[in-house]
Amino acid sequence: MPRPGVQGLGLPRHVVQTETPTRAAGLARLASFVPHGAAYARERNRVVPPHDRVSRLSPYLRHRLILEREAVAAVLDAHPRDVVDKFISEVLWRTYWKGWLEHRPHVWDAYLDQLRHDRDGLAGRTSVRYAEAITGRSGIACFDAWARELIETGYLHNHARMWFASIWIFTLRLPWTLGAAFFLRHLLDGDPASNTLSWRWVAGLHTRGKHYLAQAENIARYTDGRFDPKGELDEQALPLTEPPLDLKPRALSASVDLPTDLQSGLLLTPEDLAPEVSHLSKLGFRGVAGGWDETVGEALDLAPPVGDFSRVAIGDALSRAEAHFAVPTHALDEGDWLAAAEAWACGLAVRQVVTLETPVGRWRERIDQLDARLAKHGIALVRSRRTWDSSLWPGATRGFFPFREHARRQGHLDGLTRIDDA
Ligand SMILES: Cc1cc2nc3c(=O)[nH]c(=O)nc-3n(C[C@H](O)[C@H](O)[C@H](O)COP(=O)(O)OP(=O)(O)OC[C@H]3O[C@@H](n4cnc5c(N)ncnc54)[C@H](O)[C@@H]3O)c2cc1C
Incomplete structure (x- = not known):
């Protein structure tokens, strides 16, 4: 049966223009990022297209075209550990969110239920604001530029994701679930764990009462003055609340031994x-x-x-x-x-x-x-x-910092476990 190939067969132009969905392209992206690994900690928060201060590896990591441990090993091969510590931590955030959700799969189900409810409830001015937001017509220049960038490229810089989600929730007063669904619809790295839990984190639902408020001054600084939404954002809003949701970790499903003698x-x-x-x-x-x-x-x-x-x-x-x-x-x-x-x-x-x-x-x-x-x-x-996953997920029961400590004890921060899967 024919398969979609990279050249020609069934490959739409928009994919070619943004990313090539192959392992070879992911490894090439990793190789080209490695020399920049040393500047990552200092430069990663600047949001200036074409975003060459960050790795843009997420669509490849998300689908495991390349592996987290390969990304960690590649930067450790080229730089001292302390220099690339920040990058390794960011890769670990991905694993942390995944492990956290594995301990609480009902948080994903609750998101889907709430999304259905919020979609059905869209009416009046909120419905108009929603339609404007997802087509880049909210009137807030930075937000509209990021909405269009997301739709056109399938990518947004992490800092832009944080600002966008915050403006969506606290300035435009739109349901967070609809924003998370808008991201999942367009992101090439769209991921149930990283996306849902990051939106919950921005809203103040992940760490109850602690939310992320986008500040105009911060946006102006980290976009090199490209945007300055002074006076346009609600910088005083309170965190969201929700009906009680059980966030206690449940036992992970057991990792199964693979019988190797069966067809x-x-x-x-x-x-x-x-x-x-x-x-x-x-x-x-x-x-x-x-x-x-x-x-x-x-x-x-x-x-x-x-x-x-x-x-x-x-x-x-x-x-x-x-x-x-x-x-x-x-x-x-x-x-x-x-x-x-x-x-x-x-x-x-x-x-x-x-x-x-x-x-x-x-x-x-x-x-x-x-x-x-x-x-x-x-x-x-x-x-x-x-x-x-089996060595790291068990550490994702509480916050990120205990998780990172768990990862350190497992040797993942030093690349000691770099050949574990092969
Ligand atoms: C509201 C919101 C929604 C998000 N949705 C997703 C999503 O659906 N899928 C997704 O992969 N990431 C998501 N992220 C996390 C992060 O924004 C992206 O992983 C990152 O921007 C990808 O770009 P990069 O590869 O250039 O990252 P780099 O900065 O180069 O980081 C390297 C890798 O580390 C991982 N990483 C970095 N930061 C984070 C983070 N904060 N959380 C989890 N993993 C991280 C990614 O796999 C990334 O490819 C979201 C963040 C926010 C604030």
Whole structure:
């Protein structure tokens, strides 16, 4: 079956213009960022396009086209630890948010419920303000420029994300859930954990009572004067509150031991697209499959470039898997992904389908559904967790700083664990 390729086949122009969704492009981006790693701590907060003071690695890390440990190892190979400490910390924020949500999957469900409620409740002036905000017509120049940048490029600088979310919530007084959904719709790195929890953090819901208020002076300083929204922002607003939500951590699902003596198929999802650099790399599989799922795109209302990024990235991962595992690969029909995955597994006549773990989010729901379907055929679905996640997620029960200390004890800050997954 034809697969979307990087050149030509099914690759829309907007994806070519912003990012190339391949592991090779992610590694090249990492290599070109490494020399700038030393200046990152000093320069990273400046928001000046084309944003070459930050790595812009997030779409690649988000889909695990490249790995967190590869990013950490690359900067440690080139610089002393203390010089790149800030960059490593930022990479760890990604893992922290993921681990935090794994301990509290209901926070994602609560977000989806509240989003439905807020969407249904949109009316009157709020509805007009919302329509203006998502089309870059709010009248606040910086906010409108960032809305357009996001739609056009699928990316926003971290500082701009913070300011944008803060203005959305505290100046425009729009529901935070709709802002988070607007980000997820357009970000090439859109991620249930980093996105939902960052919006909650800005709103003052993550650390109760502590919110992030965008200040005009700060925006003027870090945009080199490109914007100066003096007098336009509510710089005094109070944090949001919400009905009680249980934020106590629950036990993580157990990491499963992988039976290696069974006939197996390997299933790829856009949550982890580097199987050849994982603990699965030395296993034998009868076949490898993967494919985009239209219903996931619809459920999250993803903009076309976001689905296209995943589609092409999956095609790239299948090509690499074919070369590495030397077995046939199969592109699953995106119109009925579930039935296609079921048919593929049955056709391969395997006893188990192995997939690199899908964290909290829509893909996890699909994997749960596939699990139930395969069970009827006596085929087990094995979710295999990477060492990076199994060693770090348990530390994400409280705040970031205890988590970072946990990571230090595990050797991740020194790159001691850099070859753990291979
Ligand atoms: C409201 C809001 C929403 C966000 N939504 C997302 C999202 O959906 N997906 C996403 O990947 N990040 C999200 N972030 C975090 C952060 O803004 C992006 O990861 C970062 O801007 C990506 O750009 P970069 O690759 O150039 O980052 P760099 O500064 O070069 O950092 C390197 C890597 O570290 C990780 N990282 C850096 N900062 C953070 C952070 N604050 N939280 C989590 N990981 C971080 C990313 O993987 C990033 O690629 C959000 C932040 C805010 C404030």
